Amino acid sequence: MKIQLRYISLIALFMALTGACVENLPTELAYEGYEYANLDESAGDWNLILMTNNEEAVIPDPSAVGSAALNQELTEAKAKIAGASPEQRAAVIYWTNNPLLRWNEIALELSVKYNLIPGPNPDGTYTLPNPADPSATPNFPFAHPPYISRMLSYLSVAQYDGLITSWHYKQKFGRPAPYVLDPQIMSAYADNGLNSYPSDGAVVAITSRDVLSAMFPLEKEYLAKLADEHLESLVVAGINVKSDVDAGILIGTEVSKKALARAATDGMKNAQTPKAKSDSIKNAAFERFGWQWDNMETPVRPVGLTPLFGKVKMWNVPNVEEVRARVPPAPGTPEFNESAEELKRYADNLTVEQRRIANFWNDGLNTYSPPGHWNRFAKETAVKYRLSPVRTARVFAYMNMAIVDAGIACWDSKYYYHYPRPIQTIPGFRTILGTPNFPAYTSGHSTFSAAGSEVLAYFFPADAEQFRKQAEEAAMSRVYGGIHYRFDAEEGLDQGKKVGSYAVNRAKLDQAD
Amino acid sequence: MNLKSRFLCLLFACSGIVQLSSAQTPTDGLMMPKGEICVAVVYEDAQWDHYWEGTYLRTNGNIGTFDRKMLMPMIVGGITDDINVIVSLPYVKTSASGGQIAGIDGFQDFAISLKARFVDKKMEKARLMAFGNLSFSTPASNYLSDYMPFSLGFGANELGMRLIGQYELDKGPYLRASVAYLVRGTTEAERNYYYQDGSYYTSTMDVPNAWNGQVALGSWFLDKKLRVEANLTMLNSTSGDDIRVYNSPQPTNKVEFDQVGGLAQYYLKKGGGLGFLAYYNHMFSGRNMGQFSGYGLGVTYQFKAF
Incomplete structure (x- = not known):
């Protein structure tokens, strides 16, 4: 017994002297879903950057509250929530109700991953990354500060125009969130009363996935996986039903196309x-x-x-x-x-x-x-x-x-x-x-x-x-x-x-x- | 009594080159008798012009030849015949022949270690000894560890637990083996984000723990005034990431190396006084570190203090 105690105190001394308890170093911004300071209900009228008007991205009219179609969706959502795996519940906590912040964080991590300057070849020459063959050595892109700055501008502008569009339709259609429509559904985040059609989270997931996939072509699969996880979490979190998500995907896809069309002709390809x-x-x-x-x-x-x-x-x-x-x-x-x-x-x-x-x-x-x-x-x-x-x-x-x-x-x-x-x-x-x-x-x-x-x-x-x-x-x-x-x-x-x-x-x- | 070998001032064959730091690894099979004190100063100069990026051995024109010089004062005292205390404080200076990055110099890590002999078995014509060693080192200045490869050390506290066994023939030859587990703490960078196979939003970096082993074959000559030894040293981090392509190392890297070395130690006379030491080490395989080769020269002085 005495000997055991001695061992334990020895181990404790080790930990204290080396600071060996370092299991949980933060790998992301520490924040959780929160109650918005303001719903910004009129944001649908804010000036767009790329899109010409807030209905340029077209979505179908939603099925009405009380309709069989919507009730069916609510039933499906409840089944999904009830059957959510621990991973799916963890995803809800991870993505939060302001997921743009997570996607920005992912964009920064990819920036770091690709911010390596190509080294010299054995003969003293240098090979530059080739956008036409991104997986050749060195990989494309070399994410240097100009590259990162431009990438972030397209990401953020696409997210912004997509969200303005989404806010416009939320106001126009006024369809309440599933946790408002069905008392058996609870929001995983603060009940902020934001209308749910179309899903703003889906807009963010798709614009982010599409812009980042164009900027980091080797990460396409990784980003698709993240986007799928994010989209799924929107229903599991009780804030969207499937048609909300589908409409958000439509908007995200349209806005991304517009952003990437600008990117294709902005002169970056001649910069090097x-x-x-x-x-x-x-x-x-x-x-x-x-x-x-x-x-x-x-x-x-x-x-x-x-x-x-x-x-x-x-x-x-x-x-x-x-x-x-x-x-x-x-x-x-x-x-x-x-x-x-x-x-x-x-x-x-x-x-x-x-x-x-x-x-x-x-x-x-x-x-x-x-x-x-x-x-x-x-x-x-x-x-x-x-x-x-x-x-x-x-x-x-x-x-x-x-x-x-x-x-x-x-x-x-x-x-x-x-x-x-x-x-x-x-x-x-x-x-x-x-x-x-x-x-x-x-x-x-x-x-x-x-x-x-x-x-x-x-x-x-x-x-x-x-x-x-x-x-x-x-x-x-x-x-x-x-x-x-x-x-x-x-x-x-x-x-x-x-x-x-x-x-x-x-x-x-x-x-x- | 086995005092004959005990008067010898002990020094540490693998000092210095062990991973840009931990210059103090009391791996020796020697003990100071009670009341004896040995003061030593070792100068070491080690260089590399190739380094391992992961396990890929390469050069870098913007480093050219990297040089690391060290001056290490050390004191060893015999508390009892079977318990010694060892302290050391190396001063390190780094520089590179190529590129424009500034080298630095300063005090590296203060180390204190207790070494105890718990087996000492006299046999016919031979002797078997076993030692335990508990060491602690901590940065002695505010040097920045996140400045590799120029940083003076890895900037973290280290606790080492070592077992040493030595079998020695009365005629002189000996065989020694040691194994150590080195528990390393964290180090603080001056940036609050770094990449280690993913994002870390903190300035705290986890320095990997490591295993350190050594095998040595040596012999005494000239009535035990001269000792000559060849040794093989290994270090293996238990975790960590690889240096990224054409990028700088960082303290989180998984460092490994295998090194061969030779050592000679000579005492002018028995019973204390002046002694000299010379060694040479060369790394022949490794991971995430410079392929160091270097020599060390030392002077020792031993006297009876109490």
Whole structure:
């Protein structure tokens, strides 16, 4: 007995000293279904982004309350609920009544999964992913920040237009949810009284599945499985019957088609140029300014990342040159030298807090990137304010349009100015963050973050100061990390703010407030 | 009394190279007698120009040759003839010949370990010994573990439980085997999201536990003033993920290696005083780590304290 006790205390000591109890590290955003702060019943009249009107996606009239057809559906729903397996019940808890947040989280996870830069071949050449053959090595896509920002904009805009359409029909048809129609059916979430035809959850499942399948073609099966699970959970949760779900699928399918048609012709497929084109862009900058950015990797990458991403179609800025950054200080000038000296000082004497900031905002390879980071903030904030699905979608749509527009504006400046990175201009300079494969000016993270924070600041005025502070910290993180000069970061913030204001101005007129 | 071999200052053949950290694995078959103290300083320089990405051995032009230097002061004290305490605190410096990522330097992990001999059987012309060893190490500075491969260590507490057996002929040759289970805690990154075959929304990373084994064949020469040994060391994490393609390692990786080594230890005279140590190690297989080869040089000084 004594010996046993001794063993137990020894084990306890082990656990205490090593902190070995780490079974439950969080793998997703911790939130559950909640009561919406507002049902946003008039959201059907909010301005659409892609669709021309709120009945462009057509659905049949629902069978009436009390009809045999609907009663039959309610009976089937009850059977499904009664016979639900533990996995199906777990799915109900997982998807929640604001499932857009889960799909956004899935989009971020896929972003991370595919955010690996292709390495060199044994002969020192590089092979780029091929969209026509996604499973070839390296797999398509390389989900870099421009790719992720654009992907998130299509995802969010499709979800938003789909939900506006769904809200319109919910109001128009006024068919109550199964848990209202049948006292034997309980909602798994708060009884918020939202009409159920067509299912908003199904709209989100299908738009998300379709857009993400196009963006991550190797994940098609995985996404289809997730969507099926999600659709099934809507009935098991007691919030939809089959015809609600079917109508939601119709809307989701139509909206996705529209979103993907835009994506097919937005110029992204020309963004990664051949070497000849990339060299001519570089030469043009050298002629204009007398400097040029060079890739410093071993072996050298022949082409920078997406030199023509700056030509991709913008959502809210009519012309990218409107938001082009001013000419940066030339290397060797006093203003430049001051920035270079600052970088050397940080490299030699980085404080613990500065190091933490550099790493917290790193968002480099194998992460969800700066656009993903702001999507995470948006999710947390949507939950904090218990937004309805359609109002949540609005936040993501405007934020992600602003973020991809910021990326496009930033990339236009990057390749117009073709400005060298600190590791190129400062001899022997070493950094704690990896320098990416594109020119320095302006800083992508600063631009993405300022655009994201401007939109979030507009939607959540009480938190505006915090979002702007975070964007500024993100911008400075690049200076602490040694991969950007201060003027890259400050101009990037300025540029991002400008781009963000286009989205905010559009949101102000969208009839939601 | 078997004091003859006990005056020898003990040192640890596999120090340093064990997984970028845990420089202190008291695997030796030696004990300090009661009241004796040994002070040692070991300098180690280890390099790799190939590393295992998963189990695929590759190079990386943006690392070139990776170098890890370590200076490790260590003190061993005999509490009784059969119980020793060992403390160490290595200073580590990392750098790479290629690329532009900054190397770092600083104190790595403070380690303390208790070693007890529970079998000591004198036979005709031979001796059989068994030891138990309980070790604990903890980061001694705020180094960032999530900065691999440059990080100074894996940044987590470690508790080690080790069993050592040694069979020694009076003429000098000996055979030693040890096995250890290393319980590793968590480490804190400075980002609050990471990918480990899926999303983790936290800055806490689970550093995998590991098995560590060693077999050594050696012998004493020159009236037990010189010891020469060849050894084989293995480390196997019990869980963890692989380094992703052309990506950095992280503390959650499943680290494995097999290493051969040679060691020579020489004492100027019996009964204490100055001694020297030299060793060389080379990894011949592994997973998720650099293929280190390196040497170590040490000076030891032993004296009677109480």
